[in-house]
Amino acid sequence: QLTPDFYEQACPDALPTIRGVVEQAIQQEPRMGASLLRLHFHDCFVNGCDGSNLLDDTPTFTGEKTAGPNLNSLRGFDVVDQIKSELNSVCNGNVVSCADIVAVAARDSVNIFGGPAYQVLLGRRDATTASFNDANNDIPPPSSNLQALLSNFQNHGLNLQDLVVLSGGHTIGVARCAIYLPRITNDTNIDSDFRASLQKGCPNAGAQNDNTSPLDSTTTLFDTVYFKDLLQFKGLLHSDQELFKNDGSETDGLVTLYSNNPEAFWADFGASMIKMGNLKPLTGQNGQIRQNCRRVN
Ligand code: HEM
Ligand SMILES: [Ca+2]
Ligand SMILES: [Ca+2]
Secondary structure (H helix, E strand, O other): OOEOOOOOOOOOOHHHHHHHHHHHHHHHOOHHHHHHHHHHHHHHOOOOOOOHHHOOOEOOEOOOOOOOOOOOOOOOHHHHHHHHHHHHHHOOOOOOOHHHHHHHHHHHHHHHOOOOOOOOOEOOEEOOOOOHHHHHHHOOOOOOOHHHHHHHHHHOOOOHHHHHHHHHHHHEOEEEHHHHHHHHHHOOOOOHHHHHHHHHHOOHHHOOOOOEEEOOOOOEOOOOHHHHHHHOOOOOOHHHHOOOOOOOOHHHHHHHHHHOOHHHHHHHHHHHHHHHHOOOOEOOOOOEOOOEOOEOO
């Protein structure tokens, strides 16, 4: 139902405009590319890719921004606003949905960091509502074991390979001390030097500090180092290391494959992103094209 050329007639400059703003934002702050990728994931996993997580709370409405997985964690809303306002002028009006903006910005970020330029399908419309509860329930927590991760992905129509390759999104970006403290405190399948170096910036009493650590050793390169790190038990999150335990499981095989085959990683990542981007889009007369991504029209 979604198509790559959806805006070709109504706004031929839409995609280059989005790309330009994303390039600028990443130039100002490299981490922004990672944040934009995660924004798309947290949108799609909660009632489909419909821009639901962009809606601000109001006195009478609580959306997704304050849900556990998002609070003090999701970023990139200002960049989405900037893209939206440039598009409203480049397209002579309100043409491009916020959900599509985030899907394209995620792809552009991946590509700017050296990852695949997969073809984003377009034509999503924006939700008129959002769900705090679904945001709490449908995004897998980093404490998840493999079985929980897999059943969460399967509930979203995604399979084991999608889980492994999309987790490769953690080849860019960072996580907060509070998130990885349980891993460096309790887990045994962690490299001891890696653990020691992380503990310096994230002491046991430091669960509330704002320190962050890289999700892999090359946070602004969309490379296979995330998987190489897992082979050395240097996954930052418990959920990351669940994908490689050196027990000969199917996920071990996929992690090993991607660790030394960037072409396979990039091809499969692109295919799985398109699959994720197809989750329950609003099309036709459903939803709306928001004038401002933070509120319904
Ligand atoms: C498999 C289950 C997943 C879990 C449990 C998970 C969990 C997390 C957590 C806890 C953080 C750090 C948040 C913080 O410290 O505030 C994070 C960051 C991130 N996640 Fe995931 N994630 C998963 C899958 C994905 C997927 C599928 C993608 C995209 C394809 C993705 C992209 C990212 C990125 C890019 C960051 C860094 C964001 C930044 O630096 O601003 N994650 N993830
Ligand atoms: Ca959504
Ligand atoms: Ca990397």
